[in-house]
Amino acid sequence: MTPFVIVAPAGAGRVRLLRTGDDGLPFTGPDGSGLFGAAAAVTVEGSDLARTVAVLEQAHPRWVWDDTSRWYPSLLAAGVRVERCVDLRLSHAILRHSTLTQDSELAMSLPGVFTSVAQVGVPAPASAASIHTPAPHSTLFDDLDDLDELAPSSSAGFGATDPRHSDRIPRVNGTGGTGDTDGPELDAVTDETPELAGRDHSTEDPEPDTLEIAEFRRQRDAIRTATDPSRIALLVAAESAGSLVAAEMQHAGLPWSAALHDDLLTRLLGPRPPAPGIRPARLEELLASIRTLLDDPTVNPDSPAELVKSLRRAGLNVSSTRSWELKNVDHPAIPPLLEYKKLARLLTANGWNWVDTWVREGRFHPNYIPGGVVTGRWASEGGGALQLPKQVRSAVVADPGWKLVVADAAQLEPRILAALAGDRAMAAAGRDRDLYDGIVASGAVDTRAHAKVGMLGAMYGGTTGESGRMLPRLARAYPAAIKFVEDAARVGEAGAVVTTRLGRTSPRPSDAWQDVQDEAGADNATEAARSRARSAARSWGRFTRNFVVQGTAAEWALCWISAIRRRLWLLDASTLAPTARGGAAPTAPTTPTAPATDLRLEQRPHLAFFLHDEVMVHTPAHLAEAVAEELRDAAREAGRLIFGDAPVQFPVTVAIVDSYDQAK
Incomplete structure (x- = not known):
């Protein structure tokens, strides 16, 4: 078993590294050799952390730290990329709120250092929107392989489910994905490794526990005892993988003239x-x-x-x-x-x-905030990375000899709804074609514009105008899909919470909202008070209606970009020469001037931009077609990972261009 490695500050500019098993208990090699000697912990100087991580990374550990944005940028600056991590801050927010872990010690504990002001409060038990049970398959999130206690469900199938119940997702097994293969374990790294000579080896178990160790143990326990451990384990793994993507995109930057x-x-x-x-x-x-x-x-x-x-x-x-x-x-x-x-x-x-302010040396370096939106979507801090107007996209230009490969998921949210609701008719409408065109072809509505506005109205609660006029037609054609969002709305109107496919749970209404409802329920309530309560209830119902769809779409997108990240790294790097930024890449396979493993992230095909359902990869031109195929395959992988063999397609349109404005 490849252990986790917890990273924690040790004071005086030093960093404490602790090997643990998936239960958070100290882990040592059977022969007591290696960097950690006979103990589970080692302390290194902060200046040596990148070199230490680079050596340990050969064994594919799972790095556990309080915040990826705190530790990873300096590693990237030193040319060190890590494969997997556990971001305790992001995982805490999910586990503290999820209905799947509401009985855990973590969820019931008082707010602490891993709980931001916005995260305070434990959701009440309520509906969890879900669907069929997907079949097991290979995954990029091998973190799940170590959850041996999780017994996969044997049931499978595609059909509508009651959004008040949670179907199980079997534990994902397999070897494909993160490079967690038969490579060397941490114990194979010895004291004789030149880069690590002279480290401070602990001879006793670390004590006292750091905040990071205690939090990691609570999180693993919350996952292990969850109502559906597989779902929530996949979600926190995807969220942590997304934090790596965010840091890498900020580091590499978006090419900008x-x-x-x-x-x-x-x-x-x-x-x-x-x-x-x-x-x-x-x-x-x-x-x-x-x-x-x-x-x-x-x-x-x-x-x-x-x-x-x-x-x-x-x-x-x-x-x-x-x-x-x-x-x-x-x-x-x-x-x-x-x-x-x-x-x-x-x-x-x-x-x-x-x-x-934001463009330096030909790159736009935005600050991405994974999970910055309550549904799990990303936000950005400064620079407006997620709101780049079409007017300026012509300034996003690939380096000489490189290309931009831009892909966006077609009609992602309505396809997610079809999968969540198990609506076979809606799934068929999007089979091998534009979903809205398929809805027109089914006879549900007469134009693509009507199909789009009607479906958006169903997901966002539009009940007036054209969307309201289209809704009855869509309900007749796709009853399971429309019932699913209507049920989610009713849950919100009642003041309860809903849960996405993998377990992210919506916040409860505010105390002010509840006060309005209580006032309307009083014996002497006025009609004005009742009207305010109905309006507030409908408003919150519109929020929960969309939360399950947008939140699950965000989960799909996380799985997509994480799969892309892995696939890009595994492309045949032997065809790449480690050229300086702006230099031309070879147009045909050549003998590299350095081993492929010496190529930095920005010298390989890499993610440069992500916007909800759209990605951009900056790549040497001769690899552009291969990258395009990886983006398509990653989308199929994300769909299988979350929805198994459900007959819902998640196609992406891909364009290979020199500048962003040429993509659409």
């Missing part, structure tokens, strides 16, 4: 102003036009409140400056005003100051 970006801004806005606070020429021209057409020299389109006043003074009855509302106003000042707003957003979000 500051020169092309400047040209784009100059073409749209005019030359760069000489000082901050001065409007570019094009915005000044538009402002002059707006003021003339409104006959108001005081118009300030940068202030929504002031702009509303100016528009009303001109006789335009508007309640806001939102673009959708302004587009319905017939006045000659509206077109230049809309253009001003669009260009002003570009200047604010991705203007010259943005380039100066």
Whole structure:
């Protein structure tokens, strides 16, 4: 068994490494040899950590640390990539809230250092949205192989399930995936290894337990005693793998041409102003036009409140400056005003100051936040990585001799819904074709636009307009799918929680929400109070309706990018030469100037961007076709991993381009 290695600060700039089994108990080699000597722990200088990790990584351990974003960036900077980890912070958030682990010591404990303010509170027992039991198969998450206590379910099949119950996912077995093969174990690393000579070997079990050790034990116990250990184990493994992807993408960066970006801004806005606070020429021209057409020299389109006043003074009855509302106003000042707003957003979000702040040495290095959204989706901190407008995508350009391989999952969320609900008719509609086109072909609705708006309305709770009009038709054609989201909505309206396919659980409504419901239930409640309660309940129902779908889609995406990460690393690196950034890659297999294992992450095909259901890989041009096929295979792998043999396809469209704007 390959052990886990817990990483913890030891004071004075030193780092403590502790080998454990999957139960968090100290683990030593049978002959007492190796880096750890006769004990389970070793302390190294912080300056030696990267070299130590590089040697130990040969045995494919699972690194356990409090926060990937704390430890991994310095390893990457030193050229060290790790295969697997357990991110205690991210895993804690999942295990503390999940209905699958609600009876664990971790879930019932008081908030601690691994519990952020937003994570305080233990969800009440409630519905868990799920589906059929998938069949076992090979997986990239070999962490699950060590959960020997988990007996896989023998049942399988594809059919609608009651969202108030949780079907089991059998423990995933197999060797394919993470490189956890017959390679050397930690015990094969000896004191004679030059890079590790002179380390401080402990001769006694480490004491006292560090916070990391205690937390790891609680987490493993929570998984082992979970209602469905396989589901939650897969989720925390995927979340931790995602944290590695996030750190690697931040390290490698997204290829970005500051020169092309400047040209784009100059073409749209005019030359760069000489000082901050001065409007570019094009915005000044538009402002002059707006003021003339409104006959108001005081118009300030940068202030929504002031702009509303100016528009009303001109006789335009508007309640806001939102673009959708302004587009319905017939006045000659509206077109230049809309253009001003669009260009002003570009200047604010991705203007010259943005380039100066976020782009260095030809790379955009955003700060990704895995699990930053309550459904499990990622967020970003600064730089707007998850909101790159189409206007600036032409500045995302591959290095000479390299390509961008861009893939996005087609109609991901409705396909996830079909799998969750076990809706065979909906699964068939998306078989080997665009799902919305398939819905039209089935006769449920008459146009692709109607299929899309109706399905989005079903998943997001749209009950008015076109989406509301399409919903009854979709309910007749796909009763299982529509019932699934309707049931999830009813759970939310009752103030309970729902759970995704793998076990991420929605938060409970706030105390204020509950107060509104209690007020409406009182004997002397007014009709106004009851109306407020119904409105609040419907609103929370819309949230839970979408939570199970969006949250499970986020789980699929995590499995997808994790599979991509592994597959890219295992590509035939013998065809790569370790060129400097910006250098040309060979167009045909060559003899590398250094062993393949010496190639850094950024010198190989690597993930450069991720946005919910879309990925971008930066790769030497001669490997672009191979990368494209890996992206497709990874999508199929993610579907099998979560839904087994369910007849729901998760196709991805792939484009090999020189710049991001060419992808769509």
